[in-house]
Every structure is written in C-alpha cells, then in structure tokens.
Amino acid sequence: MQREDMKDLLWFLEVAREQSFTKAAATLGTSQSNLSYTIKQLEARLGVRLLTRTTRSVATTEAGERLFQSLAPRFQEIEADLAGLVAFRDKPSGTVRLTLSDHALQMTVWPKLSRVLSNYPDIKVELYSDNGMRNIVEERFDAGVRLGESVDKDMIAVRIGPDWRLRAVASPDYFSQRGIPNTPQDLVEHDCINTRQATWGGFYTWEFEKDGRELRVRVDGQLSFNSSISQIDAAVKGYGIAYIPEDLVSEHIAAGRLQAVLDDWCEPFTGYHLYYASRRQISPAMAVIVEALRHRG
Numbered sequence: 441m442q443r444e445d446m447k448d449l450l451w452f453l454e455v456a457r458e459q460s461f462t463k464a465a466a467t468l469g470t471s472q473s474n475l476s477y478t479i480k481q482l483e484a485r486l487g488v489r490l491l492t493r494t495t496r497s498v499a500t501t502e503a504g505e506r507l508f509q510s511l512a513p514r515f516q517e518i519e520a521d522l523a524g525l526v527a528f529r530d531k532p533s534g535t536v537r538l539t540l541s542d543h544a545l546q547m548t549v550w551p552k553l554s555r556v557l558s559n560y561p562d563i564k565v566e567l568y569s570d571n572g573m574r575n576i577v578e579e580r581f582d583a584g585v586r587l588g589e590s591v592d593k594d595m596i597a598v599r600i601g602p603d604w605r606l607r608a609v610a611s612p613d614y615f616s617q618r619g620i621p622n623t624p625q626d627l628v629e630h631d632c633i634n635t636r637q638a639t640w641g642g643f644y645t646w647e648f649e650k651d652g653r654e655l656r657v658r659v660d661g662q663l664s665f666n667s668s669i670s671q672i673d674a675a676v677k678g679y680g681i682a683y684i685p686e687d688l689v690s691e692h693i694a695a696g697r698l699q700a701v702l703d704d705w706c707e708p709f710t711g712y713h714l715y716y717a718s719r720r721q722i723s724p725a726m727a728v729i730v731e732a733l734r735h736r737g
Contacts, residue, residue, distance in 0.1 A: 448482040448702065449511060451475060452490060456500050456508045457578070461493075516577070520722070525735040533562030534726035539574040540567065540592035541616050544667050544712050548601040549585060549733060556732045563725045571637060571666050577717055582726055587709035595715040603708040608646075609689050609698040612680040620701055622680075624648040624655045631680035632659035636666045648705040654706070672698075708737050 454464040455475065458462050465472040485680055490504035500508055540549055553565065568574075568581070576584045591597045608627075621627050627646065635644040643664060648655045661680045665671050668688055675682040676697050692698040714733050716722065722730070 445482070445485070448478050450515065450689060451478055451500075452482060452504075453508060453515060455479060455491065455498060457512075457580075457598075459498050461498060466674055505668060516717070531562050532560055532728050534723055534725040535564040535565040536583070536723075536725050536729050537569055537581045538568065538583050538585065538714075538729075539576060539579070539581045541571045542569045543688065544585045544601075545569050547685070547687055548712050548714060552733050553729070556728070560725075562719065565729065571635065573637075576715075582723075583714050583716040583729070585712050585714055588713045591713050591715045592698040594718060596718050597713040597715045598730055598733070599711060600714050600734055601712040602737050603711045605686050605706050605708040606647075606683050606685050607686045607689060607693075607700045607706055608681055609673050609693065609700050610700045611678045611697065612699050614675075614678045614680065615699055615701070624657045624702060624705055627657050627659050627681065631660070631661040633661055633671045633674050633680045633682040634659065634664035635671070636664050649707040650705045662697075671736055 451464070451468060451470075454468055455461060458467065459466045461472050461475055465475045468475065472682075481489060488503040489501050490507060492499045492501055538549070549567065557563065557565065573586070573590070574581060574584055576582070585600065588597065588599065608621075614631075618630060621630060624646070632646075636642075637644055643654045643657050643658070646655065659681075663674050663679055665674070668684055671682040672684055672689060672692065674680070675684070676692060681701070689698055693700055714730060716726070
C-alpha cells in the first residue's frame with residue numbers, strides 16, 4: 441500500500457458516508473472532479489468497483505460496503521487516539537457534538553452545562569435537538585442522550601438524570617366535554633396530541649404500565665408535534681390529551697390549567713443516560729462534558 445493510498449481511502453470513506461460526491465468534496469475541501477478522479481484511480485489500483493454512480497445518487501457496491509465496514513472503525517480509533525493527545529495541553533479544547541431530545545436538553549443537559557462551560561472557553565459544544573434515535577457512529581456525533589433502557593449494549597452509558605415519568609394531561613374544559621378515560625384503551629375514543637418520531641417517520645406509541653402489565657396504545661387526533669412545548673400549549677387550549685414529561689407540566693397542573701389522568705398507569709422510566717462508542721480513550725473535552733452531566737443524586 442502506497443502512502444498516497446491512505447488519503448484516497450479516507451476520501452472514499454467520506455463519499456461512502458455522505459453518499460454524495462458534492463457533500464464529500466465540500467467536507468474534504470476539494471473539487472468534485474478531483475474527488476471523482478481520485479476514487480476512480482483507487483478503484484483501478486484495487487481492481488474492483490467501490491461505488492455505483494447515477495446522476496442523482498451514489499451507493500457502495502458489495503465490495504465497497506465491505507471495505508467501508510472494515511476501514512471506518514479503524515480510522516475512528518485513530519481519530520480517537522489523536523484526539524487523546526490533547527490531554528497533553530494545559531486546557532481541554534475541541535468540539536463535542538451531542539444528539540438529544542428537546543426535553544433532555546431543556547431539563548437535564550443545558551442546566552448542567554451552563555454552569556461549567558464558562559470555565560472551558562476552548563470547548564465548543566453542538567447540541568442537536570431531535571426526538572429521533574440517531575446512530576451516533578454513522579452520523580459522527582460524539583455522544584447521544586437516551587433513556588437508560590434504550591441505550592444499545594455495545595455503548596458506554598453514563599447516567600445523567602433521575603427517573604421520570606410521562607403524564608397524560610388535557611384541559612379541564614376538554615374533559616368536561618369528552619369525559620375522562622379510565623384505562624389506556626379508552627384513549628382511542630379521544631382526541632390525542634401526537635408526537636412524530638423523526639427517525640422512523642411514524643408516531644410515538646404511548647406506553648403504559650400497571651402492576652407489571654404493559655400496554656401500548658396508538659392514539660389519534662387533529663394535531664401532532666415534535667416539540668413538547670407546543671404539545672403543552674395545544675393541550676392547555678383544549679385540543680386534546682397530551683402525553684408529556686411530568687416536570688414540564690407540573691406547574692400547569694398545580695395552576696389548574698391542565699388535569700392529569702391515568703396516573704396509576706404512568707410508571708417512571710429509567711432516567712437519561714449519556715452514551716458513546718466504546719473507544720479506548722475519549723478526548724479531554726468529552727471527559728469534561730461527561731463529568732459535568734454525571735448524575736450525583
């Protein structure tokens with residue numbers, strides 16, 4: 441393997457990851473024509489076709505996918521080792537990218553980070569708020585935040601918050617007109633405010649549990665959002681029942697703007713966990729974030 445082949449392999453990985461010569465060229469800081477020529481030269485030296493090109497898309501061939509799956513983790517380890525060299529500097533620095541839900545951001549992550557980031561001016565943090573289940577390795581996030589029960593077993597998980605639960609709420613006026621559901625199954629007869637899940641494109645199926653019995657209910661209604669704040673506003677205005685984290689609606693319930701139902705079916709979830717790939721070493725900047733978010737309750 442010639443030394444220049446290492447650069448060509450890195451360029452191939454970027455094209456395969458982005459599935460676009462245009463996006464990969466922009467990331468790599470080169471022209472699309474130069475990138476295309478480099479990949480063709482690499483294919484010629486290897487004697488196999490790595491990419492299938494059309495006017496609208498790029499996809500890996502069987503050989504290309506095998507090469508991508510083999511090389512990507514190895515280069516990620518190299519990147520992690522190089523990032524670890526930052527430990528020899530006086531101050532942690534660099535960018536940390538996190539994917540998380542709006543609830544995790546508002547109620548857990550930002551309150552903790554806002555207290556410590558001013559002490560580390562060389563650390564940049566990108567917080568990508570999204571209710572989907574992102575693949576942090578493929579999408580090049582440093583870490584993500586999920587409920588503990590949802591974290592993949594091959595990830596390192598650090599608990600960052602206490603257990604919490606969802607509560608089914610609506611305005612008192614709504615319940616006076618439509619009646620109060622006594623069981624989760626009754627929700628199918630009500631107007632419910634849905635949550636669109638970005639990753640799969642479908643709606644969140646409401647989860648309930650009582651005395652060890654689990655129920656999942658597919659609800660329907662006029663409105664759907666991917667933001668808890670908008671759902672709360674719609675519920676207060678009488679558009680239906682919303683299923684919202686308790687800490688976001690407790691004040692509305694206390695003030696009488698919302699009324700909770702089915703509380704005996706609303707069991708707590710395992711709290712939020714920060715999770716990241718099981719690499720040998722994390723960057724000092726990432727270590728600062730982990731310690732800032734770690735749950736100590």
